[in-house]
Amino acid sequence: MIAVTDRLILITLLVKLGVVASVASVLASAGSFRRLFFAEQRSSRQTLALLAFFLVPLTLGVWIRLVVPNFLAADISFSAVILLGLLLGPGWAMLGGIVLSGPAVYHHEYLALPFNAALGLAAGMLGGFVEGEEIWSFTPFIDLSLYRWVRRNLRQPRIDRQILLLVLIVVMEMIRDYIAHLYSSPPRLFALLATQPWLQALVWLSAPIDVGIALKVWNALRIEMKLEEQKRLLLEARLDALQRQINPHFLFNTLNSIASLARMKPELAREMTVKLANILRALLKDHDTYVPLRDELSFTDDYLDIEVVRFGSEKLRVEKDIDPRTLAVLVPSILLQPLIENSIKHGLEPRLSGGTVTLRSRLEKDSLLIEVSDDGVGMGNKPTSGLRRTGAGIGMKNVQERLEVLYGNRARFSIVSNPGRGTLVSIEIPANLFEAP
Numbered sequence: 001m002i003a004v005t006d007r008l009i010l011i012t013l014l015v016k017l018g019v020v021a022s023v024a025s026v027l028a029s030a031g032s033f034r035r036l037f038f039a040e041q042r043s044s045r046q047t048l049a050l051l052a053f054f055l056v057p058l059t060l061g062v063w064i065r066l067v068v069p070n071f072l073a074a075d076i077s078f079s080a081v082i083l084l085g086l087l088l089g090p091g092w093a094m095l096g097g098i099v100l101s102g103p104a105v106y107h108h109e110y111l112a113l114p115f116n117a118a119l120g121l122a123a124g125m126l127g128g129f130v131e132g133e134e135i136w137s138f139t140p141f142i143d144l145s146l147y148r149w150v151r152r153n154l155r156q157p158r159i160d161r162q163i164l165l166l167v168l169i170v171v172m173e174m175i176r177d178y179i180a181h182l183y184s185s186p187p188r189l190f191a192l193l194a195t196q197p198w199l200q201a202l203v204w205l206s207a208p209i210d211v212g213i214a215l216k217v218w219n220a221l222r223i224e225m226k227l228e229e230q231k232r233l234l235l236e237a238r239l240d241a242l243q244r245q246i247n248p249h250f251l252f253n254t255l256n257s258i259a260s261l262a263r264m265k266p267e268l269a270r271e272m273t274v275k276l277a278n279i280l281r282a283l284l285k286d287h288d289t290y291v292p293l294r295d296e297l298s299f300t301d302d303y304l305d306i307e308v309v310r311f312g313s314e315k316l317r318v319e320k321d322i323d324p325r326t327l328a329v330l331v332p333s334i335l336l337q338p339l340i341e342n343s344i345k346h347g348l349e350p351r352l353s354g355g356t357v358t359l360r361s362r363l364e365k366d367s368l369l370i371e372v373s374d375d376g377v378g379m380g381n382k383p384t385s386g387l388r389r390t391g392a393g394i395g396m397k398n399v400q401e402r403l404e405v406l407y408g409n410r411a412r413f414s415i416v417s418n419p420g421r422g423t424l425v426s427i428e429i430p431a432n433l434f435e436a437p
Helices: 006-031 031-035 044-065 077-088 090-100 101-104 112-129 132-136 146-155 161-182 197-245 249-262 266-284 293-311 339-350 397-408
Strands: 290-292 316-322 331-332 357-362 367-374 413-419 422-430
Touching: 006 031, 006 044, 006 112, 006 197, 006 357, 031 044, 031 197, 077 090, 077 112, 077 161, 077 197, 077 331, 090 101, 090 112, 101 112, 101 249, 101 290, 112 161, 132 197, 132 397, 197 397, 249 293, 249 367, 266 293, 293 316, 293 331, 293 339, 293 357, 331 397, 339 357, 339 367, 339 397, 339 422, 367 397, 397 413, 397 422
Parallel strands: 316 357
Antiparallel strands: 290 331, 357 367, 367 422, 413 422
């Protein structure tokens, strides 16, 4: 057994950072790994295939650590089992930990198997307690902005799962080192045991750093894939808007209304022409992913003004209850128009007396709540038909998909419809303020 010096431990900690980043990057570059890793749902067979992506190179790393002198950094099984527990769950993490302990047990490190299994169980239970977004955003470095951290927790006191995750990883590493120290002659569990207290503390702190590096590499890829999906959905929304919303039927009716007004009310006809041009210009130009709510409302105002002229002010009424504090909040572009069109086309148009479309916005803690309601005929017995892509412009299904891509489980999208009484569509998203460049 080769003696592990403090100098070798320090070198190992530095090299291990590169090993973790390299393994995470190589795995992320494999298309099959990405499809399995970022799949929303996986069968047991697919999860087993994903597990193989981890276990084949990492088990080889454990073997290299045992047979190659001084190359201790090849063994990153501790961090790997924690990652498996956080991302795949306790059962798969325990299985992965048992497999990773194979070479160690073969070389008489008999405590590797029960420790890895217990570590996988603990990490899996921790992963079930911590929300997915908190795992992906995990960093071993505490937020340097203490003011923002204190303000956030004073406004809404809660358990900081990020810090809890950091502490528990450090504690697990400390337990491993304690067990390895108890059974060090002959060694029954691998751990880096330093003679200097400051270096041992560095060993403990390096554990969450290794986990954080892998998560950062994969989260960067995850965000990139989300942005690509968002671009696809936005492009689909724009094409759908041009093909369906501003379709020949809409243009024909609008132009016909303008023509009928040109002689009797030329000023109103000119105003409608300007508003139609504004709508076409907004749809044809390149969109930002997010726009301030005031800009989104400006776009919908032009659309509503045209519809009011077409249907008549006695049949289509518009009411707004907009909190001024919400005007600077960023929302996905082309968010409200399809909801308003759905209210008009499926709620008010079938009703002879017409009705009222109401827009509301308000802040609730750290969230923006937007409501689009009408007092029309409702959706009847259609099972949330507003969520299906029909002839109603961009389609509410597209709106829901974009919210899921942009915000994940931080967004809420709900529809409440009462036959003969109307429909209420509610959207709740994080309240991120627009900052002028």
